[in-house]
Each structure stands twice: as structure tokens, then as C-alpha cells.
Amino acid sequence: MLEDKFGRRFHYLRLSITDVCNFRCQYCLPDGYQCNSSREFLTLDEIKQITHAFAALGTSKIRITGGEPALRKDLPQIIQQCANTPGIEQVAITTNGYKLKQDLPAWLDAGISAINVSVDSLDPRQxxxxxxxxxxxxxLDGIEMAIEAGIKVKLNAVMLKQFNADQLQPFLNWIQSRNVTLRLIELMQTGDNQLFFKQNHISGLPIKQQLLESGWSQIIRNKTAGPAQEFHHPDYQGKIGLIMPYSKDFCASCNRLRISATGKLHLCLFAEQGLDLRELMQEGKQHALQDELVALLGNKQATHWLDKGFTGATSNLAMLGG
Structure with missing residues (x-):
């Protein structure tokens, strides 16, 4: 089992397969993707080695991220590779959804079990x-297809003061009749968005209080759940999740590690550097890879220090998929 010196156990791997994205989100890549780093992304065989190593150490959930993972033509094969790894019980993906409608059948056939789609507003112009x-x-049509297929669906919405701060009610109306989870995410400061962060960050704590006062009840998280505090209401089919990285003790329940698209282990989204594992992602080196993962975990810190303005090596969220 992967366990750090603070007693946190890591059942959840976030696996980036590309840092390329075709969107130009204001909080991430407002000028679009800039090809200023290696594009020698992990091969299918390297993905096999790293997922088997993590699974052997107790990981049971893999989330495939980007950039935008659907930009890789071999995404169905990657999903299938992860789903067929002994010990892996859930394979999820985070996507901007632009290929969801087209590619959902292939993802389902490959074994995807959950999909998160980034939808920061339900107003088309916004x-x-x-x-x-x-x-x-x-x-949204692709999301409806996923809901109809019976797959677990979440909507990710980054809360932005200047853009969508007044749109909680439309989101609530939308989830009232849909079995989905809306996840409201606090904007996080990165190396490239410091001014934008100051202008747009909204704390999720007042929203949490508003939900509790409106009859929503908090749900207990399971061991592979992400960082969201989730809430349910008897009058709603959908749920709400709040991801509040600036809240007290946010890191105490950390259960996830990250592998970048070029094979580096990131002990935290805001770590000072990635730790290169690619040399060990070869046939016959799985035990050495496992030993290295255990050893490197000893360097994981208690917190991300975001509240002190620390952003580490994360220049934008597309680097590791958040």
C-alpha cells in the first residue's frame, strides 16, 4: 500500500496522457496551447507498466486527464488498458466534452466507468x-447521452467572480431532474494566472453554508473519492460537490497521486518539480518501479501551501489536468 509519513493512503491515480488542449479557458490557457515542452507522451506500453505498478501498491481508481485526453487517437486503447489492469476497479476521465458525443460509444466499449465534463456556464454566450x-x-448533448447510458457523470464548473458568480441557480435547476453531480471548484492560483486569480477567486465556504441552510446534507466520502465535499437534497436527483483547496485541512484527506504525460510523478498538483520515472516504465522493471514509488512518497508534504501564494511548478492547470 502506498502510504506517506502522515498516514495518508493513496488509492487514486490521476494519469495525464497529454498536455495539449483545444480550448482557451480564461483561467488556464487564455492564449491557447503553446507547444513549449516535450510532446513525447507516454506510450501504451509505458501506461501499462505504470498502472500495473500503482495497482500492485493498492491503487484501485485511475482518472485519465490531459490537457484534453480525447485529442489522443488511442484514448479507447488507453481506457481499455487501464480497465484491464488487475486491481483497478474504476476508470474515469476528465474531458472538455467536445468529442464526447462522437466518442462515447468507444469509451463505453473500452470500459470507462465515470466521466467528468468541464462546463463552467450553462449560458452559451458566457x-x-x-x-x-x-x-x-x-x-450538453453528449452529457445527456452519457446520462442515458447509465454512466456516472459529473459537471466541473470553476467559480469565477467576473463570469459565472450569479449562475448557481441555473445549475441547480439543471441538476434537479438529472442524476449527475455538479462540482463547483474554487479557482486555484497558478504561475500564469496570478492577476486573473486575484480578480476572480471565490471562496466555496459561503456556498456551503447556503446549501446547508437550504436543506442539503453532506455525504460521507469513500476511500477513492476525490477532494470534493458532496451534498444531496431530497428534492433533487443530482448532487453538488464543492472543491475548496483554500479551506482548512483540505490536504488532510489527500488520496491521489499524479503522473504527467511525460512520465513524471507529481506528489502534489503544486509540487516544485515532477520526479522522472520513465526509465523504470519498461518490461521487467515493475518491482523497481514500485520500490521507487514507495521511496519517493516519503517526500510528500503535509500541505500544498496555496494559502501562502505558492504555485510550485504548475504554470497552468492543463499541465496535469488539475
Missing amino acids: FDNITGFGRLQHI
Whole structure:
């Protein structure tokens, strides 16, 4: 079992397979993707080695992230590889949804078990303003297909003071009749968005209080759940999750590690550097890879220090998929 010196156990791997994204989100890549780093992304065989190593150490959930993972043509094969790894019980993906409608059948056939889609606004004009992509309805149609298929679906919405701060009610109306989870995410400061962060950060704590006063009840998280505090209401089919990285003790329940698209272990989204594992992602080196993972975990810190303005090596969220 992967366990750090603070007693936290890591059942959850976030696996980035590309840092390329075709959206221009205001809080992440407002100028679009810039090809200024290696694009020698993990191969299918390297993904096999790293997922088997993590699974052997107790990991049971893998989330495939980007950039935008659907930009890789071999995404169905990657999903299948992860789903067929002994010990892996859940394979999820986080996507901007632009290929969801087209590719969902292939993802389902490959063994995907959960999908998170980034939808920062249900207003088409505001969605276009935030993301630089003017096809909100196309994405919502893909989400409806996923719901109808019976797969677990979550909507990710980054809370932005200047863009969507007044749109909680439309989101609530939308989830009232849909079995989905809306996750409201506090904007996080990165190396490239410091001014934007100061202008747009909203704390999730007042929203949490508003939910509790409106009859929502908090749900107990399971061991592989992400960082969201989730809430349910008897009058709603959907749920709400709040991701509040600036809240007290946010890191105490950390259960996830990250592998970058170029094979580096990130002990935290805001770690000072990635730790290169690619040399060990080869046939016959799995035990050495496992030993290295256990050894490197000893360097994991108690907190991300975001509240002190620390952003580490994370220049933008597309680097590791959040």
C-alpha cells in the first residue's frame, strides 16, 4: 500500500496522457496551447507498466486527464488498458466534452466507468467567453447521452467572480431532474494566472453554508473519492460537490497521486518539480518501479501551501489536468 509519513493512503491515480488542449479557458490557457515542452507522451506500453505498478501498491481508481485526453487517437486503447489492469476497479476521465458525443460509444466499449465534463456556464454566450469554444449545446448533448447510458457523470464548473458568480441557480435547476453531480471548484492560483486569480477567486465556504441552510446534507466520502465535499437534497436527483483547496485541512484527506504525460510523478498538483520515472516504465522493471514509488512518497508534504501564494511548478492547470 502506498502510504506517506502522515498516514495518508493513496488509492487514486490521476494519469495525464497529454498536455495539449483545444480550448482557451480564461483561467488556464487564455492564449491557447503553446507547444513549449516535450510532446513525447507516454506510450501504451509505458501506461501499462505504470498502472500495473500503482495497482500492485493498492491503487484501485485511475482518472485519465490531459490537457484534453480525447485529442489522443488511442484514448479507447488507453481506457481499455487501464480497465484491464488487475486491481483497478474504476476508470474515469476528465474531458472538455467536445468529442464526447462522437466518442462515447468507444469509451463505453473500452470500459470507462465515470466521466467528468468541464462546463463552467450553462449560458452559451458566457460559456464561449470563458472557454473560447462556442458549442455548449453540442457538449450538453453528449452529457445527456452519457446520462442515458447509465454512466456516472459529473459537471466541473470553476467559480469565477467576473463570469459565472450569479449562475448557481441555473445549475441547480439543471441538476434537479438529472442524476449527475455538479462540482463547483474554487479557482486555484497558478504561475500564469496570478492577476486573473486575484480578480476572480471565490471562496466555496459561503456556498456551503447556503446549501446547508437550504436543506442539503453532506455525504460521507469513500476511500477513492476525490477532494470534493458532496451534498444531496431530497428534492433533487443530482448532487453538488464543492472543491475548496483554500479551506482548512483540505490536504488532510489527500488520496491521489499524479503522473504527467511525460512520465513524471507529481506528489502534489503544486509540487516544485515532477520526479522522472520513465526509465523504470519498461518490461521487467515493475518491482523497481514500485520500490521507487514507495521511496519517493516519503517526500510528500503535509500541505500544498496555496494559502501562502505558492504555485510550485504548475504554470497552468492543463499541465496535469488539475
